[in-house]
Amino acid sequence: MKSIFKKVLFANMFALASFSVYAQDINPIITAVPSLSIAPDARAGGMGDAGVATAPDVYSQHWNPAKYAFAQSKAGFGLSYTPWLRKIVNDIALLYAVGYYKLGNEDNQALSASVRYFTIGDVNITDAHGILGNTIAPYEMAFDLGYSRKLSETFSGSVTVRYIRADYSGADEEGAPGSTFAADIAGYNESYINIGQSESLLSFGFNISNIGGKISSNEGITNNFIPTNLRIGTSLMYPMNEVSTLSLSLDLNKLLVPTPPVKGDMTTEEFEAARREYFDRSPISGIFRSFGDAPGGFSEELKEIMWSIGAEYDYDSKFRVRTGYFHENEMKGNRRYMTFGVGFKMSAFQLDAAYLASTAKASPLDQTLRFSLAFDIDAMQGLFK
Numbered sequence: 001m002k003s004i005f006k007k008v009l010f011a012n013m014f015a016l017a018s019f020s021v022y023a024q025d026i027n028p029i030i031t032a033v034p035s036l037s038i039a040p041d042a043r044a045g046g047m048g049d050a051g052v053a054t055a056p057d058v059y060s061q062h063w064n065p066a067k068y069a070f071a072q073s074k075a076g077f078g079l080s081y082t083p084w085l086r087k088i089v090n091d092i093a094l095l096y097a098v099g100y101y102k103l104g105n106e107d108n109q110a111l112s113a114s115v116r117y118f119t120i121g122d123v124n125i126t127d128a129h130g131i132l133g134n135t136i137a138p139y140e141m142a143f144d145l146g147y148s149r150k151l152s153e154t155f156s157g158s159v160t161v162r163y164i165r166a167d168y169s170g171a172d173e174e175g176a177p178g179s180t181f182a183a184d185i186a187g188y189n190e191s192y193i194n195i196g197q198s199e200s201l202l203s204f205g206f207n208i209s210n211i212g213g214k215i216s217s218n219e220g221i222t223n224n225f226i227p228t229n230l231r232i233g234t235s236l237m238y239p240m241n242e243v244s245t246l247s248l249s250l251d252l253n254k255l256l257v258p259t260p261p262v263k264g265d266m267t268t269e270e271f272e273a274a275r276r277e278y279f280d281r282s283p284i285s286g287i288f289r290s291f292g293d294a295p296g297g298f299s300e301e302l303k304e305i306m307w308s309i310g311a312e313y314d315y316d317s318k319f320r321v322r323t324g325y326f327h328e329n330e331m332k333g334n335r336r337y338m339t340f341g342v343g344f345k346m347s348a349f350q351l352d353a354a355y356l357a358s359t360a361k362a363s364p365l366d367q368t369l370r371f372s373l374a375f376d377i378d379a380m381q382g383l384f385k
Contacts, residue, residue, distance in 0.1 A: 025296075026330075026331055027259065027262055027295065027300070028332050029255050029257050029258075029259055029260065029304065029332065031224065031225050031226055031227040031255070031257055032166065032217075032224035032225065032226055032227075033142075033164055033166050033215060033226055033227065034227060035116070035118035035140045036116075036140075036164070036210060036227050037227045037229065038082065038118070039051070039370070040059065040062050040080050040082065040098075040372070041062070041078070041080050041096070041370065042341055042353050042354040042370040042372040043312075043320075043322070043341065043352050043354075043372065044063060044310070045082075045341060045370040046312075046339050046340060046341015046342070046343075046352070046353075046354035046355075047308075047324040047339065048251075048310040048323075048325045049326050050233060050249040050251040050308040050310035050324055051064070051249075051251065052064045052207055052231045052232065052233040052251050053204055053205035053233040053234050053235040054203075054247065055067075055201070055247070056072075057071075058076040058099070058100065059078055059374070060100075060112075061098045061112050061114040061144070061146060061160070062096075063205075063207065064186045064187075064188055064205045064206075064231075065112055065146040065158040065186055065207075066148045066156045066157050066158035066187050066207075067148070067156070067188045068100045068102070068110035068112050068146075068148045068158070069109060069110055069148045069156035069188075070188065070190060071102065073102075073376045073377060073379070074102050074107070074378050075099070075100060075377035076100060076377055077097070077098065077375050077377075078096075078097070078098050078099070078372060078373060078374040078375065079096070079097050080094075080095075080096045080097075080370065080372035080373070081094075081372075082096075082368070082370045083368070083369060084368070085364050086369070087364060087367055091119070091122060092118075092120055092121050093118075094116060094118050095116070095118075095119070096114065096117075096372075097114065098113070098114035098115075099112065099113060100112035108149060108150040109147070109150065110147070110148045110149075111146070111147055112145070112160075113145050113146070115141070115142070115143045115144075116141060116142050117139060117141045118139060118140040119137065119139050120139060120140075120168075122135050122136070122137055123135065123138060138169075139166070140164075140165070140166045140167075141164075142162055142163065142164045143163050144162035144163070144184075145160065146158055146159065146160035148186075154189050154190060155187065155189045156187070156188050157185075157186065157188075158188075159184070159185060160183060160186070161181065161182075162181065162182045162183065162212070163181055164182060164215065164226060165179040166178050166215060169217070176217070176218070176219045177217070178215040179215065180212055180214065181212050182210045182212025182226060182228075183212060184207060184208065184209040184210070185207075185211070186205070186207040187205065187207075188203065188204070189203060190203040191203075195238060198238060198239050199239070200239065201236070202234070202235075202236050202237075203235045204232075204234050206230070206231065206232045206233075207230075207231045208228075208230050209229050210226050210227055210228045210229060211256075211283070211287070212283065214226065224279075225258070225283060225286060226283075227255060227257065228255065228256040228286075228287060229254070229255055229256060230255075230256055231251060231253050232251070232252050233250050233251035233252060234249070234250055235247060235250075243316045244316065245314045247312040248309075248311050249309065249311070250307070250308070251307065251308045251310075252305055252307050253305065254290075254305050256286070256287040257287075257290055258281055258290055258293050259290070259293050259294045259295065260275075260278060261278055303329035303331050304332055306326070306327065306328045306329075306332075306335075307327050308324060308326040310323070310325075311324065317345060318344070318345050318346075319342075319344060319345075320341075320342065320344075320352075321341075321342055322339070322340065322341035323338070324338070324339045325337070325338055330360075334360050335360065336359045336360040336363075337356050337357060337358045337363070337366070338359060339354055339356050339357070340354065340355050341353060341354035341355065341370075347379055348376050348379035348380040349373060349374060349375045349376065349380075350373070351372075351373055352370075352373075353369070353370065353371050353372075354370040355367070355368070355370075356368040
């Protein structure tokens with residue numbers, strides 16, 4: 001029997017988790033295609049991965065597509081690149097492209113699309129005797145289309161459909177590519193409030209993402225949950241003076257995926273039965289069960305909530321400085337990190353960069369960099385007039 005894809009397992013193990021060697025009673029929620037949850041852009045990446053209620057931008061597709069209905073520009077597109085686990089390997093990366101276009105003369109609805117490609121790099125295949133065979137390039141990818149529309153002066157909603165594919169197979173290896181479909185439902189509200197003598201923008205948002213079928217990489221022998229996720233949050237944009245603003249944002253996240261059973265006091269037979277029931281559970285049933293199935297009860301359910309806070313200082317819509325913090329309980333993955341970022345807008349395009357500094361011990365996510373580029377179609381047309 002050929003060896004398992006060690007690098008594939010390694011990349012997926014650490015794509016979303018950096019377990020502390022000192023953590024006790026670890027019971028993370030493991031999903032297939034974890035790269036779907038990686039923040040693709042440097043703006044939100046510099047704000048602690050907070051983005052469900054921030055001001056609309058090109059990269060709203062990942063965070064909350066409903067924001068496009070409030071976008072100021074008629075259309076835009078963006079490209080981003082994120083080297084992943086760069087402290088350990090040098091050929092794992094996330095590539096992302098996104099765009100949107102506002103429909104009609106009223107500019108109250110928009111179409112959007114994105115494609116993400118998570119390459120796990122080259123993997124050398126060896127047999128049971130350690131003899132080197134062929135080299136493969138496993139990957140995870142997704143393509144989606146979204147529609148957003150203003151439902152009132154202050155609120156918009158959106159629906160997104162997504163095709164997901166994961167391929168870890170090789171020509172001489174057991175297994176096969178897996179694929180599935182999913183959908184997102186999102187909402188966004190923004191209104192103005194007075195703070196002192198300043199008119200500030202207060203926004204709220206939610207996004208239930210990746211509602212869809214399971215996916216298999218072994219021809220249906222094992223079907224795994226995809227990262228269905230509930231994200232809610234709020235953001236406040238406060239004008240400091242005529243040319244600068246300060247934005248503060250908060251996001252809360254919870255995977256809508258069942259918590260795996262733990263053996264505890266169960267017999268081996270009881271534990272195996274619980275595992276079979278877990279893998280046989282339907283995705284929709286798993287969504288509802290995910291709010292109350294943690295083995296540790298309500299206290300463990302609270303530990304499954306991740307939170308992030310972010311701040312952005314904007315000077316004259318040309319220069320931006322950002323920082324943020326992301327927190328995940330050590331029992332559920334122990335991702336804890338500070339983020340820092342900058343952005344520069346020059347006429348028709350904007351360049352952003354972000355840096356992640358882990359506050360958890362021995363985290364493979366430490367020193368992660370993100371780079372993204374966004375283009376404003378309206379501004380680009382103005383250059384040629």
